[in-house]
Amino acid sequence: MTTILVTGGxxxxxxxxxxxxxxxxxxxxxxxxxxxxxAANPATQRELERHAxxxxxxxxxxxxxxxxxxxxxxxxxxxxxxxxxxHVDRSIDDATVxxxxxxxxxxxxxxxxxxxxxxxxxxxxxxxxxVHVSTDEVYGSLGPAGHSTEESPYAPNSPYxxxxxxxxxxxxxxxxxxxLPVVTSNGSNTFGPYQFPEKLIPLMIVxxxxxxSLPVYGKGENVxxxxxxxxxxxxxxxLLERGQPGEKYNVGGGNERRNIDVVRxxxxxxxxxxxxxxxxxxxxxTFVADxxxxxxxxxxxxxxxxxxxGWEPRQPFEAGLRATVAWYVxxxxxxxxxxxxxxxxxRLGLGGAA
Ligand code: NAD
Ligand code: TYD
Numbered sequence: 001m002t003t004i005l006v007t008g009g010x011x012x013x014x015x016x017x018x019x020x021x022x023x024x025x026x027x028x029x030x031x032x033x034x035x036x037x038x039a040a041n042p043a044t045q046r047e048l049e050r051h052a053x054x055x056x057x058x059x060x061x062x063x064x065x066x067x068x069x070x071x072x073x074x075x076x077x078x079x080x081x082x083x084x085x086x087h088v089d090r091s092i093d094d095a096t097v098x099x100x101x102x103x104x105x106x107x108x109x110x111x112x113x114x115x116x117x118x119x120x121x122x123x124x125x126x127x128x129x130x131v132h133v134s135t136d137e138v139y140g141s142l143g144p145a146g147h148s149t150e151e152s153p154y155a156p157n158s159p160y161x162x163x164x165x166x167x168x169x170x171x172x173x174x175x176x177x178x179x180l181p182v183v184t185s186n187g188s189n190t191f192g193p194y195q196f197p198e199k200l201i202p203l204m205i206v207x208x209x210x211x212x213s214l215p216v217y218g219k220g221e222n223v224x225x226x227x228x229x230x231x232x233x234x235x236x237x238x239l240l241e242r243g244q245p246g247e248k249y250n251v252g253g254g255n256e257r258r259n260i261d262v263v264r265x266x267x268x269x270x271x272x273x274x275x276x277x278x279x280x281x282x283x284x285x286t287f288v289a290d291x292x293x294x295x296x297x298x299x300x301x302x303x304x305x306x307x308x309x310g311w312e313p314r315q316p317f318e319a320g321l322r323a324t325v326a327w328y329v330x331x332x333x334x335x336x337x338x339x340x341x342x343x344x345x346x347r348l349g350l351g352g353a354a
Pocket of ligand 1: 187
């Protein structure tokens with residue numbers, strides 16, 4: 001058996017990674033280290049725990065004692081590190097927990113992984129990888145043209161992006177200083193089933209399904225490069241198997257869209273799947289105060305991972321959006337409790353500027 005320690009496996013992308021590891025590879029056991037924050041959906045965890053080769057270890061990645069024990073107990077063959085505070089708007093309102101989890105937590109995890117990796121010998125030591133999962137937001141905002149490459153300088157603009165940039169530097173430093181075989185991914189905006197309804201796409205879908213307005217920040221002209229969640233998960237698994245230690249890889253969907261166009265496309269799909277007798281869903285689009293420091297455009301060049309790892313995204317954007325809307329329509333039991341208990345869809349991220 002091969003044991004993979006995944007952090008943040010009850011979250012959006014982490015749970016897709018766990019499903020892929022367990023589904024496609026009969027020899028893999030997954031140990032999911034997750035603190036079960038607001039972003040972890042209990043329904044996701046219930047679904048995962050039906051699997052015999054899956055185990056949840058509830059722990060905070062910033063807890064050194066707990067993490068050291070988990071490495072000693074499970075002796076993983078590799079680590080996929082996804083646990084993070086992940087929402088830009090929340091980081092504008094309060095950055096503290098972003099520093100604790102994304103920066104301190106990553107340092108603790110790197111330390112514990114290094115201590116464990118040093119105990120390995122032979123092929124186990126050769127094959128061990130620590131995949132650090134990061135974001136394209138570390139490169140900062142682009143103008144209307146051009147792409148960020150793996151060589152582009154870091155210029156994070158939100159507290160979230162700054163905390164992720166810090167974690168990337170830590171991952172790099174643990175490789176250079178301690179030799180830990182770290183591989184870093186910088187992924188673009190991801191969407192699909194099981195995403196917490198605070199991010200643009202699921203928020204618009206659940207607000208449309210509950211008859212609420214659809215708040216677009218500013219003029220809706222900001223551009224994101226959208227990546228379907230199963231494609232993102234496949235890239236991370238490919239990096240675990242074929243990523244080169246010390247290298248970083250951009251992971252992007254190649255689907256640059258303005259926010260307003262994404263929301264209009266969602267409305268057209270909703271009009272087909274769940275028509276509203278009062279009119280098109282698009283009539284509920286409202287333009288609201290912009291996000292402070294709102295990055296205009298993200299776009300990453302993905303030639304490196306395509307060429308050297310052999311990964312490429314498979315899901316066309318509009319088909320992915322349709323699958324996502326259909327999933328939220330069919331899985332109200334997953335998101336309705338979230339709206340009642342964790343997050344009611346209110347505006348976040350004005351940072352006291354409202
Ligand atoms: P998410 O917010 O959906 O899930 C985060 C998970 O981490 C949750 O299960 C939560 O309980 C867990 N967690 C949070 N703090 C923890 C802690 N201190 N200890 C242990 N577990 C903790 O996140 P996501 O959208 O799935 O993102 C996963 C990773 O991918 C993050 O590192 C994020 O920065 C990165 N990323 C996300 C996107 C995106 O569009 N969602 C794009 C690129 C990169
Ligand atoms: P988001 O999903 O929060 O991802 P990120 O900030 O990491 O890119 O937001 C995606 C884009 O959508 C971003 O430009 C902000 C915008 N947005 C809205 O216009 N309205 C909303 O209610 C939200 C949550 C985001």
